[in-house]
Amino acid sequence: MLFVVVAAAALVPFVAPYDVASVWGDVSRWTDLPRNAPPDWIDAFSEQKFARTIIVDWNEFKGGASNTTEDFKIIVTRARWKFEYDTFPPDMRVYFRANWSSFKPLITITWERPDGEKITMFSGFPTRQAPLMDTFDVPADTVEGARAGLEGRLREWAAGFNATDVAVVHPHVTLYAETGPDMLSPARASVLHGPYALTVEALAFDANDTLEARFVSYGGVYGLAGTDSLRRDLLVGLLWGAPVALAFGAVAAVLTVMAQVILGALGAYYGGRFDEVIQRATDFVIIIPVLPILILIGFLYRPDLVRILLIIVAFNVVGGTTKVIRSIALQVKEESYIEAARAYGASRARILFRYIIPRTMPYTFALMSLSVPAFIFLEASLSFLGVGDPVLPTWGSIMGDASRGGAIYNGLWWWVALPASGIVFITVAFAFLGYAFDKVLNPRLREE
């Protein structure tokens, strides 16, 4: 299990974007992904085939100018795609770029269906200045922030097929729906399979006027891990969460356990007032609630991951391990080989590091691997509460986003379940490792 986690963590930099911190926070990087889409492997659990994202890029729109006269020209550009899925896409978006010199062109967007029906989605003059770069959003039905009137036209068109009228028209459903009485109802309408086309047309009044378009029909599912409400691919965040969690947990565990071991052994070895100070400090650290203090620090200073790590290590310089190691060291230091070492003139540091601390190593390793999950949990808790690293995606922060995004109430299970299972997986892996250490090093637990 641990091997899987480590392998995943090692591979991540090759499969996912390297500068994930900047990519993750940049919303414009994720505009071609569907919003709140579950992972695409849910197909396997359903008889339906869920809609995938279809992108017809700028250069895939075919067409050109025609009917060029001295006064005007018509620019037509058309996208074609096949729609063979069983669910309607949640939304669609048409990008268009136009440039003109003297008069604004008349822009028309037409939807062509496999059954030969044609619907004008938008027709009008741009209100802004050239060069124009805009989008037409369905079902929002807006161009340049204004309503395009698609809903009304669809209602009118559907009436021709005796469609049962509904209060709110869902253009993304009706555009893909089979004609008939149910074509206006998202619950009952069925998908019309076949080749679709989208035509973007401009009636331009200058020979140099241009028009280009791009079309995205968003899928109902996306990728291996789905997307969040900002259309981000959760797989990227989840993959990056593995090395981050692993490195954070491992480094924190190694540093704190080493510090605690050395202090515990020092205290036991030197004894007296020094030991007393360490033990009382340990008691103090054990009883103070660290999490609220960390949250406070997080709110006040917004530390990044490395600083959080250092703060946590600073709070755990002494702790439970100090007590465990002290008790072992107290026992070990009375053994006669320590006396022998003193007699042949070994220095105190030599006795401590060569004789006492190696004896505590079995326990140290077990404690180390058992404390890794604790630190992973701690980091996840901080991120969940929004006081973790501000830019880096971690499993905790993804779950925090999900919680704030209302994922649970909206049934966006993948947004919560996948990072949570990541944490559980890595935690269990380390717990097993710890138990394995325990079994190897504690003869009473060994099965013969």
Place this chain on the structure above:
Amino acid sequence: MPTLQVKDLHLYYRTSRGPVKAVDGVSFDLGEKKTLAFVGESGCGKTSTANAIMRALPKNVHRYTGEVYLDGKNLMDLSNEEFRKDVRWRGVSMVFQGAMNSLSPVLKVGFQVAEPLLVHLDAEREEAWEQAVEALKGVRLPEYVANRYPHELSGGMKQRVVIAMALILKPKVVILDEPTSALDVMTQANIINLLKRLQSEEGLSYIFITHDLALASELADYVGIMYAGKLVELGTSEEIYRDAKHPYTQLLLKSVPLLRGEQTPASIPGDPPDLINPPMGCRFRPRCPFAFDRCAQEPPLAWGNRLAACWLLGQEAAAS
């Protein structure tokens, strides 16, 4: 000049009830290639004497005085650091009680034997390792033992390892604190023979601490009988075994069971005295069958050619 000369050595431990007089005025000489055995019952100060010579002291030392000369140099004048550098293991080394536990379970035997070299001579690791292997050969252990961990060795082998470790810096004096107490008789005999051979090969002087009179007779040239922190009798093994003068020595010898012979071993009635508050005068007085008025005063150790702290010797001398 004796190799090791100890004069009036005191080592008291501080406890909540008062100072424990573990070593109370012990004096002796030890010549080159000679063995002095300290014999006495548990808690009589044998090991404390050894620790006092090695300056391997616990924290609660109340009094630590006396003179210890090694080749004429008084070790008590040295600072701790000088003592650590020049005397520990190079002048006097020690085989600790319970050799089975005197090896760190996490270090290979070879490195462990080499440890004093690393500590004292700053030797290179490889060089130290080679010397350690040589030392192990010296105690008749096969070479592969160096690569083993202590738990892979038998008790006798461990004991040999500990002896190799004690000898690696070629000290003049080796203190053997019950080196064979946890071993079976065959192994004991082997170890004793080894110690004898090493003594003649390397020119060592031994201080041999044991409660086993028979074992002491095997190895010792001189035997010192200790009782309650004091040396009560000191003599050649011949003198002690044939003609013990101190009543305690006599009773101690009678307590040893013999394989043949009709004599049943006799025990000494009573308990050893409390070392915090020992009896006035002769410390054996409360248990001594020959005790008389004089014994309330402390008897001197030397009577003519014999060393035995008993007033009876004075009477004997007066009678003859």
